Amino acid sequence: MTKLLRGLKVIPGKTPRLGTRKTDNLLGLDSRDDARPLLADSISAMQKLQGRLGAEGERSVLLVIQGMDASGKDGLIRQVFTGVNPQGCSVWSFKAPTSDDYAHDYLRRVSVQLPRRGNIGIFNRSHYEDLVTARVIDVIDDDRLEKRIGHVRNFEKMLNDEGTKVVKVFLHISKDEQLKRLKTRVDKPEKHWKFEPSDLVARKSWDEYERWYEHVMKATSTEWAPWYVIPSDNKWVRDAAVADLLVDTLFEMNPQPPTLEIDPQSIEFEEVLEVN
Template identity: 50%
Template sequence: MAKQPELDDFRVPYFVEGKKNDKFALEQFDPSAKPFSTGAKDTDRERLSEIGAKLDTLQECLHAQRKRRVLLVLQGMDTSGKDGTIRAVFHEVDPLGLRIVPFKAPTPVELAHDFLWRVHSQTPAAGELTIFNRSHYEDLLVPTVLGELNASEFELRCTHIREFEKLLADSGTAIVKCMLHISKDEQRKRLQARIDDPTKHWKFDVADLDARKQWDKYQAAYQDALAVTSTEYAPWYVIPADSKTHRNVMVAELLLRTFEALKLEYPPAKESLKGVKVE
């Protein structure tokens, strides 16, 4: 009998200092895969709704307890579905204690500081779930593809990222990082759909076509980056993203598992309120 897929089958092996993470290859993951699909109609949406209700309660406990923090990092090529994932996974979650941070190209002021300067202030506070829509990894991937970082500079930034994420983890932040893995052909279809639909022109940027021309370089940069920044305290997961609904379910399942591992509870009832009547 074939082994049933598990979430950790999509986790990038943990990086070990001084060793090459040669067990990982991005091409091993099929962007069109739907490993947890039963094939029944609408099962992804039904499961997402179930998870959403659970996440709503758990996120409320996180916010009420104000002891732990959760950071979800979403990375991926253009049209891989970072915005769509956020809308789908969190549409049932109370926005109280939920914060979304989109990272764009750094400003001149941000470029005048170290590359993590603009990121640290956006990390989750106690009791907060923060979602990075793109992240500090943009400052690793983009300059690498553009030839602005050499091999030693790339390695140094990866070291700084591991140390930065270790600091967050040691301070009570649970970190989940998802690389939304879309195929080149599916990206072509989604970009064309944006061009063909006038109501989606606002989502299209000509720069997306320039990045597409660098597809192979971006895939190589992602593989190198994920291999050396996936750690036990901040693991990377490769999420097949050609199917939007299945992509959403996989991210939601990972987040649910992360929240449940925190063993969150509501704060103890206040004895001072016992017997109080509102007139």
């Protein structure tokens, strides 16, 4: 694990205690200018590692992004994945379940959006909405939540066993920072499209969201699908940390492109050209 990520991982079985984690933690960075070259280096490294992952074609990566409203999920995707080969990357944003979603099991809608082998998949919100949000608004009770936690642990273990590395990030912002961002969405016409009245409703349940996120992350942060709590009041810290996490994950996977099954020296291009 890199120096930038130290202390961000949720230890399996340990409560992350969001209230004690600083949302404005700079992670040792001095300024935005300090973070900019780190982000650029990470994106460059990710491009190369993504190419190797695609060439290998055996495994994939799934980045799950969760957080309170206005925590920066869209901005993170835009900043970190700009420059990454779109042919090897997929992004899916999960909204409120539709009537068709409710006609199936809750994991069905995420299952069909999983990344292909050789690709990086990004979930903007995810199956964790069906645990945390569903519990906050009383769609499910405690007993059903515990059952879903078991489902998700098994689901993510299956993905890992089948070659998909799951990495989950919680974008941690303060309540004051959220209010500032929500006001910006109202004050600036070009950001009106981002504002949803439901954000204000959810804000009233801030403590409940934190409570259930803590409970769920404690139970679902595993060695095969860990959670990381990313301080996100400063967007540039958020971007640098998540990009570093992705590079660290891909580097650890160490994807290997296939080698030629014949001796390269035995290929005679003149003959090939004559035949064609």
